Amino acid sequence: xxxxxGVSKYYEDNVALKDVSFSVEKGDMVFVxxxxxxxxxxxxxxxxxxxxxxxxNIIVADWxxxxxxxxTIPYLRRNVGIVFQDFRLLNNRTVFENIAxxxxxxxxxPKEIKEDVADVLKDVDLKHKAHSFPQHxxxxxxxxxxxxxxxxxxxxxxxxxxxxxxxxxxTSTIIMRLFREIxxxxxxxxxxxxxxxxFSGTGRxxxxxxxxxIIKETVG
Amino acid sequence: xxxxxxxxxxAIKNLWLEKWINILTMLTIAVGLLILGSFVLVTLxxxxxxxxxxxxxxxxxxxxxxxxxxxxDLLKEYFQKDPDVxxxxxxxxxxxxxxxxxxxxxxxxxxxxxEKNPLPSSFELxxxxxxxxxxxxxxxxxxxxxxxxxxxxxxxxxxxxxxxxMTKGMKIIVVLLGGIIFIAIAFSTYSTIKILFYRRIDExxxxxxxxxxxxxxxxxxxxxxxxxxxxxxxxxxxxxxxxYYFTTSRIIEFMPAIKGMMIFFxxxxxxxxxxxxxxxxxxxxxxxxxxxxx
Numbered sequence: 001x002x003x004x005x006g007v008s009k010y011y012e013d014n015v016a017l018k019d020v021s022f023s024v025e026k027g028d029m030v031f032v033x034x035x036x037x038x039x040x041x042x043x044x045x046x047x048x049x050x051x052x053x054x055x056x057n058i059i060v061a062d063w064x065x066x067x068x069x070x071x072t073i074p075y076l077r078r079n080v081g082i083v084f085q086d087f088r089l090l091n092n093r094t095v096f097e098n099i100a101x102x103x104x105x106x107x108x109x110p111k112e113i114k115e116d117v118a119d120v121l122k123d124v125d126l127k128h129k130a131h132s133f134p135q136h137x138x139x140x141x142x143x144x145x146x147x148x149x150x151x152x153x154x155x156x157x158x159x160x161x162x163x164x165x166x167x168x169x170x171t172s173t174i175i176m177r178l179f180r181e182i183x184x185x186x187x188x189x190x191x192x193x194x195x196x197x198x199f200s201g202t203g204r205x206x207x208x209x210x211x212x213x214i215i216k217e218t219v220g
Numbered sequence: 221x222x223x224x225x226x227x228x229x230x231a232i233k234n235l236w237l238e239k240w241i242n243i244l245t246m247l248t249i250a251v252g253l254l255i256l257g258s259f260v261l262v263t264l265x266x267x268x269x270x271x272x273x274x275x276x277x278x279x280x281x282x283x284x285x286x287x288x289x290x291x292x293d294l295l296k297e298y299f300q301k302d303p304d305v306x307x308x309x310x311x312x313x314x315x316x317x318x319x320x321x322x323x324x325x326x327x328x329x330x331x332x333x334x335e336k337n338p339l340p341s342s343f344e345l346x347x348x349x350x351x352x353x354x355x356x357x358x359x360x361x362x363x364x365x366x367x368x369x370x371x372x373x374x375x376x377x378x379x380x381x382x383x384x385x386m387t388k389g390m391k392i393i394v395v396l397l398g399g400i401i402f403i404a405i406a407f408s409t410y411s412t413i414k415i416l417f418y419r420r421i422d423e424x425x426x427x428x429x430x431x432x433x434x435x436x437x438x439x440x441x442x443x444x445x446x447x448x449x450x451x452x453x454x455x456x457x458x459x460x461x462x463x464y465y466f467t468t469s470r471i472i473e474f475m476p477a478i479k480g481m482m483i484f485f486x487x488x489x490x491x492x493x494x495x496x497x498x499x500x501x502x503x504x505x506x507x508x509x510x511x512x513x514x
Contacts, residue, residue: 048429049514050429050514070513070514071433071434073514074428074431074432074433074434074514075431076431077428077429077430077431078430078431082429088422088425088426088429089426090422090423090426092237101426101427101430102430102431104222104223104226105427105430105431105432105433105436106431107222107223108222109222110222149430153431
């Protein structure tokens with residue numbers, strides 16, 4: 001589903017990633033870990049083509065990401081759900097509208113949008129907050145909205161960049177449970193985090209990054 | 221179609237959220253088109269008045285003495301065949317003298333010194349409006365004077381030249397002003413849409429990450445630009461209409477003779493101002509959004 005082959009990325013003279021190779025099979029749930037500045041965020045950005053590799057190839061769900069033309073990028077991103085640490089919700093739109101936006105981009109019928117958003121809100125246990133605005137929600141609730149938005153269009157890959165960065169441990173547990181449920185439905189999940197408690201004891205594959213290089217692969 | 225409707229809804233919502241900057245831009249466009257419309261209207265009225273005056277304008281062809289009726293008929297036939305000639309009126313020596321006497325009124329005694337009628341017979345040619353160009357008319361006069369039996373050709377050369385210069389001058393002003401105002405409209409909308417675009421840069425970033433195409437991102441901004449331009453054009457037109465009726469009613473109070481002479485744009489051109497506003501604003505919006513990169 002995701003394949004990196006000798007990928008390097010430089011920001012002027014700084015090495016963000018150097019000769020990174022790994023693959024993630026369809027339906028896997030993998031953690032990318034490492035200290036701040038290890039290259040976790042760059043790795044995710046390369047997957048959804050926010051950045052372009054300077055060396056190497058990246059294949060995501062049969063898309064040769066490095067060779068994509070500008071006008072094709074949106075279609076790759078429709079297959080990749082993204083969960084950010086800073087949420088990136090639109091504060092002038094309700095929870096419902098924020099989630100529905102992902103489906104409007106796909107051009108779905110309003111009736112389908114209504115049904116799908118209701119379903120996903122039920123999954124993240126936020127049905128009662130459908131008409132609230134993001135700034136009136138707690139951090140955990142906002143993150144659940146982001147997960148709902150990323151999942152509503154049923155992407156093949158879900159990426160999460162420090163999804164529990166600003167959340168307490170109870171809320172983090174809820175968020176991780178959601179990721180496991182999403183993965184159980186067949187979605188490939190890649191979580192970048194430096195919080196070891198999120199993956200310890202999970203039995204999931206861990207990719208350790210340091211200074212832009214994969215230093216080891218272990219099991220959590 | 222769904223994306224189109226959603227973009228329209230977003231545009232309406234955003235127009236309301238950013239109403240003050242939008243109203244300001246709309247008013248700027250309205251004032252610009254109002255000024256341009258006023259100049260066009262003044263030119264239109266000048267042109268209409270010039271047309272009234274020039275209806276009586278033509279060439280006077282003085283004939284040689286003792287021309288036979290056949291020769292006069294030949295000349296008349298020549299003039300009538302000319303497509304630029306609306307009417308060729310023959311004025312006999314006697315008619316010319318009669319007219320002259322009327323003009324002199326009580327001073328007809330000055331004609332008593334002449335033993336015979338000193339005035340020549342003539343043709344008065346009324347010309348098509350298109351032919352009332354100093355170059356065309358001069359060429360025509362030179363051709364006519366070569367004809368057998370023609371003594372002289374006269375027309376108000378200077379007067380005609382002045383009329384033409386005035387009309388052309390106004391038309392040039394309108395074209396230049398139109399160009400400036402059209403660019404100003406496009407720039408005004410460009411600035412507004414640019415500001416709105418930057419205010420929503422976070423939202424655009426999120427849309428890009430969710431897989432929105434360039435069209436999906438651009439469309440609401442284009443609708444906003446289109447609405448601002450169209451409503452600005454409409455407001456400018458309504459303002460011009462109000463000013464026209466107010467001004468004409470005040471002028472007629474002082475100059476009743478002018479009643480019926482002043483004209484407004486024909487109804488089929490009413491769409492011109494909203495259309496001009498819409499097109500120029502759309503151009504401004506397209507440039508403001510620029511190229512969207514992922």
